[in-house]
Amino acid sequence: MTLKNMKSGFTLIEMTIVLFIISLLILIIIPNLNNQRHKAQTIHESAMTSMIQTQIDSYLSTFPSSDVKYNSLEQSGYLTGKQVDEAQKEGIQIVNNHAQKN
Numbered sequence: 001m002t003l004k005n006m007k008s009g010f011t012l013i014e015m016t017i018v019l020f021i022i023s024l025l026i027l028i029i030i031p032n033l034n035n036q037r038h039k040a041q042t043i044h045e046s047a048m049t050s051m052i053q054t055q056i057d058s059y060l061s062t063f064p065s066s067d068v069k070y071n072s073l074e075q076s077g078y079l080t081g082k083q084v085d086e087a088q089k090e091g092i093q094i095v096n097n098h099a100q101k102n
Helices: 012-062 070-075 081-089
Strands: 092-095 098-101
Touching: 012 070, 012 081, 012 092, 012 098, 070 081
Parallel strands: none
Antiparallel strands: 092 098
């Protein structure tokens, strides 16, 4: 075969190998992304619960004999409406003046 008959480009085998390698990389990366997302969500929920408990403790230092609810924390300025909505969305409840995740 002469040089004039050679065509430039990739062969079918080369393309298949490249696609196989890309598929393997995707199979490795996707589970890690899901694990990282789950880990970040868990950390966020823990931080949110801790923040709510801190605000409950601050509220109780000012109003020691009260039963703490989200609306009382929001009305007194200890939490914003957005924080209350996020906490309720995540299933954080106030039970006996303690924040807990269901």
